[in-house]
Amino acid sequence: MAPGSPPGPAIAAMKLNERSLAFYATCDAPVDNAGFLYKKGGRHAAYHRRWFVLRGNMLFYFEDAASREPVGVIILEGCTVELVEAAEEFAFAVRFAGTRARTYVLAAESQAAMEGWVKALSRASFDYLRLVVRELEQQLAAVRGGGGMALPQPQSLPSVPAPVPALPLPLPRRPSALPPKENGCAVWSTEATFRPGPEPPPPPPRRRASAPHGPLDVAPFARLHECYGQEIRALRGQWLSSRVQP
């Protein structure tokens, strides 16, 4: 670079599928939280009243409740949420780790709204959801394998997002009512394969025939037959009752 010339452009901004994000923000599905919040523009800037919509781990904000396009989005993964001392009442902050990370200071319009937002945002991460799902997977496997025993003691879930695990456990193969087709037909990832309704219930997830070294491992056939029979009766009962719905 020649001396005296203006500094070259920084590395090109990262690409992001913003259009898809905007559609995700405004799609018809129920949102996880919505409402007006005041957002501080910058460290010494004024607050702007914006319409906020929380969906998954994305916090979108709009000019107002009728806007079709978000002004922006705060990707919440890895954040912590805390109350702050601020000139504004009902203020709280969304903080990220890192030396030059930005802190978003937001203010609600009431104590109840503030508490609702703090709770919703602190549980918004994908990571937190995944932890809960894994816990429930284990519980379900335990109650099925044990033939209806009491729930095992739950491990305490963190109330703030835990650090990302290095190697997540693989989720078991999920049951699908519609197996993916090989001729290029799509299987929508948002397809509600778990939706209750007038369809056959999904087959139970594939799993080991019995827990290794568990009580059924060396059980006589009659006992295995009874255990699986109970499960089949229960599934059939669910399916029948779900069919009764108009």
Added chain:
Amino acid sequence: MSCALRPLASRPSVNGDGGREGAVQVPVPREAMRYNEKELQALSRQPAEMAAELGMRGPKKGSVLKRRLVKLVVNFLFYFRTDEAEPVGALLLERCRVIREEPGAFSISFIEDPERKYHFECSSEEQCQEWMEALRRASYEFMRRSLVFYRNEIRKVTGKDPLEQFGISEEARFQLSGLQA
């Protein structure tokens, strides 16, 4: 300020013309949606569910296949030049469809524009299958459905709501009604 392209049909009508249907793209002089790029970059450095070098081709006509390090972290797919630490880009995987293209290859597109495809070429059929499975399960919305499913199944077997122990049984995001999408 950068311009963003939107199909006419999805925008409110301009000049009161009622909005025309069609795929004509018109530049809209408005600010691009803001997002916290630094945090997204930090996320790209987190341990990945899956990472591999794949061939990748963007959705624009005439895009060429490029080698990219592709990394799946939570509900984002990051892609890097193979020798760089910062990602070229990221795809949020909500409302996406993952379909097989030719053998060993798949594409990702999004519900609102199914013809706009990001193509990926794998080194084997096995790898292709692995990635397709992982990407289909990678959305927050899929994870949420899984939670509701397991919650209901446990409730049916035990009669108890497993989320009560964690104090989150009333969370709006975990209710069955949330599946109306």
